[in-house]
Amino acid sequence: MIPKTRAFFCALLLSSSLSSGVIAEGVGGLSQAIDTPRSADSPADELSIALDYREDYRALAFTFQPSDRFEIGISFPTYDDGSGSSSGNELSFGLRLLDESRYGPGLSVGIVGFGSDDRGSGEYVLASKTIGAVQASIGLGWGRYAQNGTDARGDDDGVVRTDHLFSGDTESFANIVWNTGVSGLVAAAEYSGRAGPEADETLAASLSYRILDGFSISGLVNNQGSAGIRLQFDANPARPFVQPHITRGPYPYIENRPSAANRPQPDAQQVLTVLQERLEKENIQINRFAMTGNAIDMTVYSRTDAVYARVIGRVARVLSAVAPANITTFRITQNTGAFDSNVIVLDRAGLDNAVGRVDAAALAWDSTSFEASPMTRATGLIEPAFKPRLTYGLSPVFKADFITSDTLEFTGTLNANARYSFSPQTFVSGTVGYRFLNQWTQTAPPAEPQPRSDFTAYEPDKAYLESLSVRHRFRLAPELYSRVSAGLFERAYGGISGEVLWRDPEQNFALGLEATYVQKRAYDDWFGFEDADATTLIGSIYANIGQNGNFVIVDAGQHLAGDFAVGLTVGRNYSNGWRIAASTGWSEDRNSALKFGAELAIPLSWTSVEGGNSATELSVGGQSGDFGSRISGTGLLYDELRRSDKRRIEDGFGEFWN
Amino acid sequence: MIRVVFATSLAVALSGCLETLVQVRDAVLNPDPEVEMTVPRVNRKAIEDADLAAVLMLSPTIGIGTVGIAVQMRDGRIIYNSNENRSVTLEGGLIYSTLGLGTNLQAVTSQNNDPLITEARAGQWPAKVTRTYHFSGRGTAFDKIVTTCTNQTSTRADVEIASATRDVVAVVETCQADAGIGFNNIHYLDAGTGRLWRSIQWTGPVQGNIQIDVIEQFDPDA
Numbered sequence: 001m002i003p004k005t006r007a008f009f010c011a012l013l014l015s016s017s018l019s020s021g022v023i024a025e026g027v028g029g030l031s032q033a034i035d036t037p038r039s040a041d042s043p044a045d046e047l048s049i050a051l052d053y054r055e056d057y058r059a060l061a062f063t064f065q066p067s068d069r070f071e072i073g074i075s076f077p078t079y080d081d082g083s084g085s086s087s088g089n090e091l092s093f094g095l096r097l098l099d100e101s102r103y104g105p106g107l108s109v110g111i112v113g114f115g116s117d118d119r120g121s122g123e124y125v126l127a128s129k130t131i132g133a134v135q136a137s138i139g140l141g142w143g144r145y146a147q148n149g150t151d152a153r154g155d156d157d158g159v160v161r162t163d164h165l166f167s168g169d170t171e172s173f174a175n176i177v178w179n180t181g182v183s184g185l186v187a188a189a190e191y192s193g194r195a196g197p198e199a200d201e202t203l204a205a206s207l208s209y210r211i212l213d214g215f216s217i218s219g220l221v222n223n224q225g226s227a228g229i230r231l232q233f234d235a236n237p238a239r240p241f242v243q244p245h246i247t248r249g250p251y252p253y254i255e256n257r258p259s260a261a262n263r264p265q266p267d268a269q270q271v272l273t274v275l276q277e278r279l280e281k282e283n284i285q286i287n288r289f290a291m292t293g294n295a296i297d298m299t300v301y302s303r304t305d306a307v308y309a310r311v312i313g314r315v316a317r318v319l320s321a322v323a324p325a326n327i328t329t330f331r332i333t334q335n336t337g338a339f340d341s342n343v344i345v346l347d348r349a350g351l352d353n354a355v356g357r358v359d360a361a362a363l364a365w366d367s368t369s370f371e372a373s374p375m376t377r378a379t380g381l382i383e384p385a386f387k388p389r390l391t392y393g394l395s396p397v398f399k400a401d402f403i404t405s406d407t408l409e410f411t412g413t414l415n416a417n418a419r420y421s422f423s424p425q426t427f428v429s430g431t432v433g434y435r436f437l438n439q440w441t442q443t444a445p446p447a448e449p450q451p452r453s454d455f456t457a458y459e460p461d462k463a464y465l466e467s468l469s470v471r472h473r474f475r476l477a478p479e480l481y482s483r484v485s486a487g488l489f490e491r492a493y494g495g496i497s498g499e500v501l502w503r504d505p506e507q508n509f510a511l512g513l514e515a516t517y518v519q520k521r522a523y524d525d526w527f528g529f530e531d532a533d534a535t536t537l538i539g540s541i542y543a544n545i546g547q548n549g550n551f552v553i554v555d556a557g558q559h560l561a562g563d564f565a566v567g568l569t570v571g572r573n574y575s576n577g578w579r580i581a582a583s584t585g586w587s588e589d590r591n592s593a594l595k596f597g598a599e600l601a602i603p604l605s606w607t608s609v610e611g612g613n614s615a616t617e618l619s620v621g622g623q624s625g626d627f628g629s630r631i632s633g634t635g636l637l638y639d640e641l642r643r644s645d646k647r648r649i650e651d652g653f654g655e656f657w658n
Numbered sequence: 659m660i661r662v663v664f665a666t667s668l669a670v671a672l673s674g675c676l677e678t679l680v681q682v683r684d685a686v687l688n689p690d691p692e693v694e695m696t697v698p699r700v701n702r703k704a705i706e707d708a709d710l711a712a713v714l715m716l717s718p719t720i721g722i723g724t725v726g727i728a729v730q731m732r733d734g735r736i737i738y739n740s741n742e743n744r745s746v747t748l749e750g751g752l753i754y755s756t757l758g759l760g761t762n763l764q765a766v767t768s769q770n771n772d773p774l775i776t777e778a779r780a781g782q783w784p785a786k787v788t789r790t791y792h793f794s795g796r797g798t799a800f801d802k803i804v805t806t807c808t809n810q811t812s813t814r815a816d817v818e819i820a821s822a823t824r825d826v827v828a829v830v831e832t833c834q835a836d837a838g839i840g841f842n843n844i845h846y847l848d849a850g851t852g853r854l855w856r857s858i859q860w861t862g863p864v865q866g867n868i869q870i871d872v873i874e875q876f877d878p879d880a
Contacts, residue, residue, distance in 0.1 A: 238796065249743035249758020252729060356732045356747070356755070358765040358792055358800075365798040548796055575796065654794035654801075658762050 029061040029073020030094040030110055033175035033188045034204045034220050036145065038137040039096055039108045039128040040071045045238040045572075047580060047600070054228035056080045062598045064580055066572070069096040073112070074582055074598045077120055090120055091584070091596045105129040112144060116161055120144055123166050124173075133181060138174040146171040146194055184210025186218075196224030206230075235602075237578035250314050250658065251278060254321040255352040261325040271296070272381050274322045275315075282314050287335060290380030294326055297377070299333040299340065299384065306577035308334060308643070309652035313364070316346055316656075323348070333373055334644050335384075338425045338473040339481060340373035341644035342505045355657070364656045370505040370646050372478035384424070392418040398437070412437030415466065428487075430468035435460065449520045449532040451560040451626040457523050458491060465526040466491055471635045479504050481637050489633035493518040494529070497634040501641070508647050512540040512638055516631050534560050536630055542638050544647035549573035551581075553638075555630070563589040565628035571599075573642070575652030578602060587627035595625065697723040700820040700873055711876035713738050714820060715746055716869040717759040728876050736876050746870060750775035751845060751854030752789075753861055753868060760865035764800050765792040774845065779852035780811045780827040787831070793862055803863070807833035807843065814849055817856055820873045824848065824855045839863060 031040045044067045052059040061075035073092035094110035105127040113121030126139025146169045171193035178187045186208040196202050204222035208230075211217055218230040266274075268291040276286055279300070288299035296319060302311045312332045319330050330346040350367025354360045397413045414436055419429035445457040458464070469487025476482050481501040488494035495518030503510035516536045522528030538557035545552055555567040565588065571581025579601040642648070697716065705712045711728035715738070726738030726745060735754050739745040744758035749766075752774040756763045767790045768775060773783040787807045795801035812828035826846040834840050846856040858869045 249740075249745055251743055252737065252739055252745070254730075255732075356735070356765075358767055360764065361794070361800060362798040650798060651796055653798045654796060657764070658757070658794055 029063050029075040029090060029092045030071055030112065031063070033137070033177050033190045034206045034222075035202075036137075036141070036173040036175050036190045036192055037094070037108075037110055037112075037124050037126060037139065038135060038175055038177060039106050039126065040065060040069065040094055041130070041135065042068070042234075043236065044068045045574075046234065046236050048232055048234045049600070050230055050232040052077075052228060052230050054226060057228075062580075062582075062600070064582075069099075070094070072582065074596050075120075079119065089116075089595050091115065091582070100129060111165065121164070122146070126173075133179040134176060136174075136176045138172070140170050140172055141192075141194075142166055142168055142170055145173060145192065148195065184208075184216065186216075196222075196226075198224045208232075237574045237576065237580075248281065250282070251317045251321065253317045253351070253355045253657075255355065256320065256323075256325055256327075256348055263325075265324040265326070266322065268381055271322050271324070275318055278318045278322075279315065282318075284311060284314060286382065287384045288333065288380050289382050290378060291324075291327070292378065295329040295331050296323055296327055297331040297333070297343075297380065299335050301335060307575050307652040307655045309575065309649050310655040310658050312344055312346070313656035313658065316351055320348070320351065336640050336644060338640060339475065341503075341641055342646075342649075343371040343373050344649065345369045345371060361654045361656050365650065365653045368653075370649075372505050375475065375478055386421075386424055388420070388422050390418065390420045392416070410438065411435060425474055426470070426472045428468075428470040431466040432463055433466040434463045445523050445530075449530045451534065452492070452629050453626050454523075455492065459524050464491065467633050469494075469633065473635075473637070473640075476500070481641065483635060483637050485634045488521065488527075489518070489631055492521055493534075493631050494521055495519055495533075495631075497631065499634070499637055501637040503641060505644070505646060508545070508645070509541060509543040510638060510641070512542065512636070514538050514540070514634065514636065516634060518631055534562070536560060538630055540638070542642070544573075544645055547651075549575065549648060549651045551642075559587065559627065560629045560631065561587075561589060561626050563587045563627045565590075567628065567630075573645075573648055573651070575648065575655065585628040590625065590627040696721060698725055700725060702821050702873065705874050710874060711736065711738075712873040713746065713748070714869075714871040714873055715740065715744060715759065716871075717744075717756075717865070718869075719760045719864070719866050722759060725873070731878075746868070748870070750777045751847075751857055753857070753859045753870065756861055756865070756868060759861075759868060761862055762794065763791065763861040763865065764794060766790065767792070774854075774857075777847070777852045777854060780829050780847050780849075782852070783809050783811075783829060785809075791862065803835050803839065805833045805835045805839070805841075805860075807831040817846055819855055819871045822873075825850070826855055833860065841867070843867075 031038050042065055044065055046065045048063045050061045050063070052061070057077065057079055059075050059077035061073055063071055063073045065071045071094040073090070073094070075090045075092065077090065090113040092110065092112040093114060094108060096106055096108045098107040100106040106129070107125070107127055109125045111123050122141060122143030122145045124139050124141040124145055126137045128135060128137040143164070173190065173192040175188060175190035180187060188206045188208075190204050192202040194202050202222055202224055204220060206218050206220035208216050208218040214234050216232050216234075218232070219227070220230065221227040271291060272286075272289050275289070279286060283302055283304045285301045285303070286298055287301060288297070290297040298315065300311060300315050305311050315332060316330055323330070328348050330348060332344045332346065333340050334342040334344060345368065347367040351364055354363030354367060357363055395415045395417060397415060398410055412435065413433050416432045417429070419427050421427040439460045440456050442458070442460050443456045446454050465488065467488050467490055469485055469489055471483065471485045473481070473483045479502060481503060483499045485497045486495070489497070495516060497514065497516040499512060499514040501510055501512040514536070518534055520530040520532040522530055536558055538555050538559070541554045543552050544550070549572050551571055551573060553569040557564065559565045565585055567583065567585040569581050569583040571579060573579050579599070581599045583597040583599070584595065698714075700714060713726050714723065715726050716723045722744065724740040724742065724744050726740045728736050729739045730737040735747050735749045737745055737747045742758065746756050746759070747754040752766060752768065752772060753763065754766050769788050771784075772787055772789070774787070785808060787809070789805050789807070791803045791805065792800035793803070809829050809831045812830060814825065814827050816823050817826050824846070825848070827849050829845045829847060831843040831845070833843065841860040843860055844858045845854060847853065848855055853875060854872060856869070856871050858867050860866065861868045
């Protein structure tokens with residue numbers, strides 16, 4: 001498991017040992033020269049992760065561009081003022097209102113720290129012009145771009161604060177960014193009217209160097225006595241992906257011409273034999289095969305290809321060559337491990353008409369329909385076989401911890417995992433963890449156990465039982481999925497949990513309901529419990545909206561503290577396995593500003609030459625307070641089923657013939 | 659003892675970091691791979707004896723060279739397939755699509771009387787040719803890149819293709835696309851008939867140029 005989890009955390013971990021200078025404000029999650037903003041100039045789907053490191057300031061920021069003119073940033077800054085530290089959580093937006101013309105500049109506007117008037121929030125408007133390799137910007141800023149960062153901007157106590165936007169003092173700024181074209185060197189200089197501890201105006205300069213394609217490091221300095229280092233990772237999930245280790249192309253598609261009916265036709269066993277031989281070369285496994293009437297019914301699975309549309313396309317290619325002439329329908333069942341989630345029905349005549357056309361993928365999609373998998377089926381030539389098995393491994397996890405640290409410290413935990421599967425639907429699993437990097441200091445347990453905020457009362461500095469639970473999944477009806485779980489779900493809670501999820505493969509949404517009863521786990525031993533319990537009842541809507549894999553998840557109901565809370569997650573799935581999402585929440589019992597989280601999943605096929613269809617995951621923020629918090633580790637069904645969403649299959653259908 | 663075990667595990671994890679960074683560079687970000695082209699030996703006699711139409715396909719992007727045999731004709735286009743199922747589809751001399759040679763080219767549409775498709779003789783080519791390249795993108799609609807090419811005819815020369823010498827005229831196309839993409843195609847046309855013997859054609863922003871050597875021409879009457 002080590003190679004599967006370490007990729008991007010390594011860069012973050014290594015960066016935590018860099019030295020730096022003194023206080024300054026830094027990354028807000030949006031495009032910027034050094035500490036002043038500039039216009040977004042990257043293509044759509046570009047994302048970056050940046051770590052800003054200075055002696056008294058650190059920030060981790062995610063930036064994502066849903067389109068080439070709109071960018072979203074989520075940043076997690078922490079400030080150390082000597083007398084104490086504080087942390088922020090900023091959701092930021094940047095929008096290019098006007099594109100640059102031949103002679104005219106572009107116009108952009110941005111809000112950093114939306115919904116909050118905390119330190120670090122700010123707004124700007126700017127004009128920018130690009131000439132060759134140089135981009136120059138000039139603008140006007142409010143908040144962080146105009147005043148001392150320690151000054152409060154407003155006294156609005158609402159959950160979403162807006163009174164301060166584009167109000168208060170303003171200062172001008174200007175910056176210039178020059179891509180030298182030499183060894184990935186980018187130079188930047190900027191001016192800001194914002195005063196600092198050593199001068200009434202701020203001048204800054206930086207030099208960036210591309211260590212590897214996509215990884216760059218910047219050194220920056222200003223006249224306020226501040227210096228620092230910024231490490232940045234950039235990628236674009238939509239970028240075409242050359243497979244340098246590709247060993248073969250797909251089999252040719254053979255149309256079912258009328259003359260084919262006059263030739264001797266193969267029987268089911270002969271078809272299966274050829275299919276197995278050819279699909280094995282494609283790393284596609286057949287779990288079930290049946291040939292009845294005018295249909296071939298198969299369950300197929302690829303361990304190396306995350307794009308299921310391409311998998312079924314390759315199966316269809318082989319089927320086109322070996323299926324008897326009377327077969328008019330290819331029925332491909334998608335299996336998630338526990339469930340047959342879809343039957344994808346391909347009309348053979350439609351594929352015959354589509355292949356080789358200039359709109360071949362669209363025509364193939366028109367020949368495709370989705371059905372729920374039936375509860376029972378006639379016995380096939382081969383059926384899924386399962387042997388109970390034990391799997392285990394070690395997985396180091398590095399993350400920025402906001403629960404036991406308020407200075408954005410990176411923590412490292414080594415997990416030893418084991419799982420015994422009785423069947424595809426039922427398993428028992430456990431994890432023993434040890435935090436080897438940046439342990440927390442144990443605090444005295446509170447008089448009354450708290451939902452989350454008493455986490456540091458748990459004993460650090462020794463191995464602990466993270467989880468030990470049993471899970472069983474089953475279907476109540478073709479479109480009704482269910483789960484029961486019991487045991488120790490996470491470090492702080494154990495109990496029982498049940499879930500029902502309704503999902504029609506033809507629809508672009510699903511509905512879920514989870515009920516959980518838990519007891520607070522003991523602070524000082526593996527199996528004990530504290531005298532505190534909780535019941536959660538949370539309904540969820542999972543919706544794929546629009547195009548391009550965009551999704552929204554809304555969770556609402558009674559949470560751990562007994563509070564009614566609503567959680568919102570928006571994001572984008574990519575057919576190649578990438579996933580980026582941001583989350584926030586609201587609780588009836590919380591009167592502070594919204595908290596934002598971000599998550600990123602990068603498929604192993606992009607981080608390992610061995611490929612694979614699982615993912616490296618990175619998440620920051622999310623639930624950390626007592627309110628709006630739910631139990632983790634129960635095994636939400638949608639996490640397993642979302643790869644089967646029709647919209648996700650459609651999103652990958654451009655790869656059907658590849 | 660347990661600290662030693664964990665410390666060892668941490669060291670193992672960290673030692674993989676640099677390797678992982680390199681993997682990320684190579685696999686995630688797709689730099690130009692430093693690949694060596696392996697060009698297969700062509701047994702011309704065997705191909706002629708079998709009376710097969712065949713082409714040599716070279717993809718510098720992934721360092722693959724392979725021989726494709728004409729296996730199908732669809733809508734007037736000839737599909738050449740190799741043993742490993744790498745393939746090109748040729749419409750006249752135009753590479754219409756590719757598979758297994760990198761990122762894949764789905765289709766190319768062109769103006770009427772594209773001289774590369776009609777295999778016009780050098781000197782008879784129109785001043786400009788517009789072609790549209792179709793690539794897999796998100797969803798069911800292919801992404802498109804529209805290019806306009808001007809051309810220039812070079813001098814007559816001999817080229818050797820799979821042990822046979824061909825009398826050719828080179829036509830160099832200089833092409834420009836909306837997205838700031840620029841590339842060159844080079845076609846070696848038979849000096850007498852205008853049929854294509856060798857062509858180095860752009861097939862996409864990542865896959866780049868692919869070279870096709872026609873070992874044995876397709877004869878529809880054969």
